[in-house]
Amino acid sequence: MATKKKPSVELIISKSRTKAAAKKCNVSSDFYGALDKKVRDMIADAERRAMGNKRKTLKPNDL
Numbered sequence: 001m002a003t004k005k006k007p008s009v010e011l012i013i014s015k016s017r018t019k020a021a022a023k024k025c026n027v028s029s030d031f032y033g034a035l036d037k038k039v040r041d042m043i044a045d046a047e048r049r050a051m052g053n054k055r056k057t058l059k060p061n062d063l
Helices: 015-021 029-052
Strands: none
Touching: 015 029
């Protein structure tokens, strides 16, 4: 009998680059999902700000 896996969502962040950026600490496996959620939330907020300013281009000040 095959086991069912949860459908995985593709991460925006790179696990290897995240791990490399953490110079002094190890990275737990659940950190990547939390970081990915935070990044997605930041992008959504930036989109709202840009659209509120009648732009379709995200700029650094939208963060």
